Amino acid sequence: MPMFLNSSDAEFDTQFARLLTMKREDSPDVDAVVAGIIADVQSRGDEAVIELTSKYDRMELTPETLAFSREEMDAEIAKVPAEERAALALAAERIRAYHDRQMPQDEAWDGPHGERLGWRWTPVEAAGLYVPGGLASYPSSVLMNAIPAQVAGVERLVICAPTPDGVANPLVLLAARLSGVETVYRIGGAQAIAALAYGTETITAVDKITGPGNAFVAAAKRRVFGRVGIDMIAGPSEILVIADKDNDPDWVAVDLLSQAEHDESAQSILITDDAAFGLEVVKAVEARLETLERRAIAGPSWRDYGAVIVVRDMDEALVLSDRIAPEHLEIACENAEDLAARVRHAGAIFIGAYTPEAIGDYIGGPNHVLPTARSARFSSGLSVMDFVKRTTLARMTPEALKAIGPAAETLAIAEGLEAHGLSVRARLNRLNEE
Amino acid sequence: MPMFLNSSDAEFDTQFARLLTMKREDSPDVDAVVAGIIADVQSRGDEAVIELTSKYDRMELTPETLAFSREEMDAEIAKVPAEERAALALAAERIRAYHDRQMPQDEAWDGPHGERLGWRWTPVEAAGLYVPGGLASYPSSVLMNAIPAQVAGVERLVICAPTPDGVANPLVLLAARLSGVETVYRIGGAQAIAALAYGTETITAVDKITGPGNAFVAAAKRRVFGRVGIDMIAGPSEILVIADKDNDPDWVAVDLLSQAEHDESAQSILITDDAAFGLEVVKAVEARLETLERRAIAGPSWRDYGAVIVVRDMDEALVLSDRIAPEHLEIACENAEDLAARVRHAGAIFIGAYTPEAIGDYIGGPNHVLPTARSARFSSGLSVMDFVKRTTLARMTPEALKAIGPAAETLAIAEGLEAHGLSVRARLNRLNEE
Missing domain, CATH: 3.40.50.1980 (Nitrogenase molybdenum iron protein domain)
Structure with missing residues (x-):
């Protein structure tokens, strides 16, 4: 049985903080x-x-x-x-x-x-x-x-x-x-x-x-x-599913298990606004686990790190989701598109009941190399950007150097960097002679 | 006296390789x-x-x-x-x-x-x-x-x-x-x-x-x-100046010194197609060093790590420049703009004789936090991109899932990830019933 939390409980904040800081991986020191x-x-x-x-x-x-x-x-x-x-x-x-x-x-x-300014990607x-x-x-x-x-x-x-x-x-x-x-x-x-x-x-x-x-x-x-x-150094995989009661509990169950089967350290979390639905999903997971090929991996992952969180409403779900900053986020509610637009921290969002996360693993189009362990707060999945780099470009005209050079010289002197100032001053002197 | 290399010399390749791999920083182990x-x-x-x-x-x-x-x-x-x-x-x-x-x-x-696809930056x-x-x-x-x-x-x-x-x-x-x-x-x-x-x-x-x-x-x-x-962990600063003989040797000299004065481990390199001009710049540096406030820093930097490289032509200069992948690159030649367009690896390029690197340090507009130690081969200077991250978005329609879901299921099974396949199959079964 995974953790079953309710945001209305007095001890919820403590429990949720524990969920957030749970250490799931013990890398050997090699x-x-x-x-x-x-x-x-x-x-x-x-x-x-x-x-x-x-x-x-x-x-x-x-x-x-x-x-x-x-x-x-x-x-x-x-x-x-x-x-x-x-x-x-x-x-x-x-x-x-x-x-x-x-x-x-x-x-x-x-x-x-x-003056000419810009940048170029290579x-x-x-x-x-x-x-x-x-x-x-x-x-x-x-x-x-x-x-x-x-x-x-x-x-x-x-x-x-x-x-x-x-x-x-x-x-x-x-x-x-x-x-x-x-x-x-x-x-x-x-x-x-x-x-x-x-x-x-x-x-x-x-x-x-x-x-x-x-x-x-x-x-x-x-x-x-x-x-x-x-690229990033990825940790064990995670999924967060936000689902209301108008979902098939079995669909949500297999989605949760599709992360759990990766690794005993993987984490699958369901947030729902309906406690009864949450329990149905738990039952559906147990049923699927009986026959799942990789149940020896998915079972421990679900029991040790899985969680169901019951919230008052979907606004609260979004607040918790941003604190989790999940690698994969599925949103299966009627207004899924609107909720997705309000998410601030997630690697990838899968919107609507017909978008299981596995579509994104293989064939949707977006990249499946995504930030784990809450790093979606500050990093992105793999992309073309990881294989290009930017060179900035600047070309001053004599007029531009006359206009902005003196300020550069002032700052160079204020920072105690005389040669910086001289490199501007040598040119300004010539321009002023002309 | 800094290194004075000539690309026509028999031992040039060895000397240049030594310049590239020169260890300039000995960080204490803290x-x-x-x-x-x-x-x-x-x-x-x-x-x-x-x-x-x-x-x-x-x-x-x-x-x-x-x-x-x-x-x-x-x-x-x-x-x-x-x-x-x-x-x-x-x-x-x-x-x-x-x-x-x-x-x-x-x-x-x-x-x-x-199906809807895309991404959002936050x-x-x-x-x-x-x-x-x-x-x-x-x-x-x-x-x-x-x-x-x-x-x-x-x-x-x-x-x-x-x-x-x-x-x-x-x-x-x-x-x-x-x-x-x-x-x-x-x-x-x-x-x-x-x-x-x-x-x-x-x-x-x-x-x-x-x-x-x-x-x-x-x-x-x-x-x-x-x-x-x-952000990056930056090493000591570097500048490469590519200049032909139609430049004021003193301007190039102060530009080289504006890096050298940062740090005894900084590196300043001049590449020119005119050996006599190279020698004039060396003389101009020595002259400036006599009175420079930070000569106790800039002097050792120039003597220990500075270099002048004489090349046959500017095409060769570009080849060497890309191997150096300089943090700062100044190009002061008649066709500077064309040469700049051909550079593949550099943090920032300063084009033409009126764009000393110091302009970029303070007031040009581009960022002065740039990749050092040849890392411009694979990374960029600081930018707005360092403070945003991308969330990918995908929303399948039932039609899209019918069209591409089977391929996802095939790949999931081929990878031995049954639950991934089931998460697609559960939905396809429902859609096929309808």
């Missing part, structure tokens, strides 16, 4: 091991990567076989059934169409003294995408990371996808191909992140690394941050 | 001390902040005097001379005008099956800006951090600005007021960052922390990242 791996890859390059892959993934590689050959990729991709192939192609098409609209615009204009030159091996090897994540990079105009896009015991995921390789990625290295862990950040004889270093991974991968990304750019 | 300070502020709140301020800043505070009162701010601000007041107001006006154009647009559109609710004390307490940085936050619509914006030995900087307080900041705490160091991230009895926690600081502040920002958002 930082020392990771530091050693990174240093090893930096000094020994391919040799270190190959040894570590043998040790951790039980795969014997050579510099020539670090990446899949084109023929190997073709052979793996040929194994994908037609239905999955069509589904992945449709997903890629819709994700691309959504992200195409995210490309930011360059701007240029003239200031009041004829793509990151090379990006590396990490794709976990084993159970959490999701082709959908390949699309969600690679397509925004491709839309941004990243020239060189490579993937590291470990193949423990030599087992590759054909759908991951197909997703790579659909996203325009030709180079897939069959390496993983901190050694893959180190190779992407520092390069080896065979692997050319990239400028940005994105994609999910285990504790080793996360620690390695933190360590190479600054040398290269990284 | 991580353990900082971890202790953060834990102390988390557990003892105001009391810890007050004790640490007494220890490090020799300032005795109480919870009531942690922030400047309105009267205290008024009294300090009244000390600012009229000329500086006018200069700062002009800077604020121009910075605001530039950043006003950065506010991103919400988007919403209909997909092929009548401001970060509360932000804290760190302003160093002592010599590096720059009012211009207050404007550059606070104005983008204000433009973004951040509701609560506070400043932490330590006042060692009780000495406040009136111009910093005026800059705070011009940027709409009413609350300025006179605390600094890791204890200020901890207070902003976790809150104390008196200081309400914020969602995002920006602004420069010493090694303690940088280490604290790294540690609280995730709990709150942070």
Whole structure:
């Protein structure tokens, strides 16, 4: 049984605060091991990567076989059934169409003294995408990371996808191909992140690394941050469903379970204005859990971290939702669109009863890499913006320098930075002579 | 004498690679001390902040005097001379005008099956800006951090600005007021960052922390990242000037020195297609260094990290510039505008001989908080975007779910995520019955 809270209860504030600060993840401290791996890859390059892959993934590689050959990729991709192939192609098409609209615009204009101002966006030159091996090897994540990079105009896009015991995921390789990625290295862990950040004889270093991974991968990304750019370091997944009583309790139940089945540390929360409906959903979850394939994961997640919160009205639901700042927010009420417009902090909103969160995981179009652990208060999901950067532009005319230069000089002197002032003054002196 | 390289020399590639990887900063390892300070502020709140301020800043505070009162701010601000007041107001006006154009647009559109897609931008609710004390307490940085936050619509914006030995900087307080900041705490160091991230009895926690600081502040920002958002962790400043022989060597010299005077670890590089001009600039730098107020800083910076690179032509200059990915890039050539349009990696470009970098530090309009240490390859300067975040939106219609739901279900099953598939299937079953 998950937590069942009622906002009218005297102790609600305390209970809700506990829910907000609940620690769901206990990452093992692998930082020392990771530091050693990174240093090893930096000094020994391919040799270190190959040894570590043998040790951790039980795969014997050579510099020539670090990446899949084109023929190997073709052979793996040929194994994908037609239905999955069509589904992945449709997903890629819709994700691309959504992200195409995210490309930011360059701007240029003239200031009041004829000076030219503006900025220009340019793509990151090379990006590396990490794709976990084993159970959490999701082709959908390949699309969600690679397509925004491709839309941004990243020239060189490579993937590291470990193949423990030599087992590759054909759908991951197909997703790579659909996203325009030709180079897939069959390496993983901190050694893959180190190779992407520092390069080896065979692997050319990239400028940005994105994609999910285990504790080793996360620690390695933190360590190479600054040398290269990284995306967020994501925590366990979360969903908040706001639903009134005019919903099918079973629909809400499977939506809650679709997060819970990811991870025992995942969190699923329902906020409703109807206590009886809340109880019906709890019952529906229990019923679904009896037969769910991943009940050994979804069950503990729901029992340990799940919650049903009964509120007075939907205004209160929105207040609580903003405090949670959920990664995924489903709003299934009659006025769902209006409520969604008032939400301030959420990674993604799924509006109306016909928009289960799983649509957003695969095929809706928006990105499924989203801010977890309340970080939607200050950050956004992955987008084209993660693969471009802005260069600001300024060009003064002599007239503009005459008009605004003296103020710059005054401030430079006030800050004790004489050379700053002189760089303006030297030019003003010439202009005043002319 | 700085390094003097020529791209035609046989050993140039090795020399240039050495220039690129030169380590200029040796940050003291203060991580353990900082971890202790953060834990102390988390557990003892105001009391810890007050004790640490007494220890490090020799300032005795109480919870009531942690922030400047309105009267205290008024009294300090009244000390600012009229000329500086006018200069700062002009800077604020121009910075605001530039950043006003950065506010991103919400988007919403209909997909092929009548489904609604889009995204919405919302401001970060509360932000804290760190302003160093002592010599590096720059009012211009207050404007550059606070104005983008204000433009973004951040509701609560506070400043932490330590006042060692009780000495406040009136111009910093005026800059705070011009940027709409009413609350300025006179605390600094890791204890200020901890207070902003976790809150104390008196200081309400914020969602995002920006602004420069010493090694303690940088280490604290790294540690609280995730709990709150942070801006970049900036390294020592850099400038690259690309200039042909039709420039006044003295202008280029003071521009190079305007970076060198920031910090002994700062780096100033000139790329020119004329060796004789390069030597003239070196002479002009030496001449200016004889009398420069901050020659004890600028001299070592120029001698230890400065460089002049002679290239065959400006095409080669651009290739090298992109490899450097400079924080500040000045282009002073006849076709400066065309060259600037071809630059791929730079934080900010200053175009033409009448745009010294110092204009950008104070009054041009673009932000002066820019990516250092080659990180312009993958990141941008501070902007309004740092204070907003995107929520993606999706609303399926029954028709849309019928059209694309089956593909989502196929992918969910292929990824072994049954509940994801069921959340779509439950709805499709109902729709198919109707």
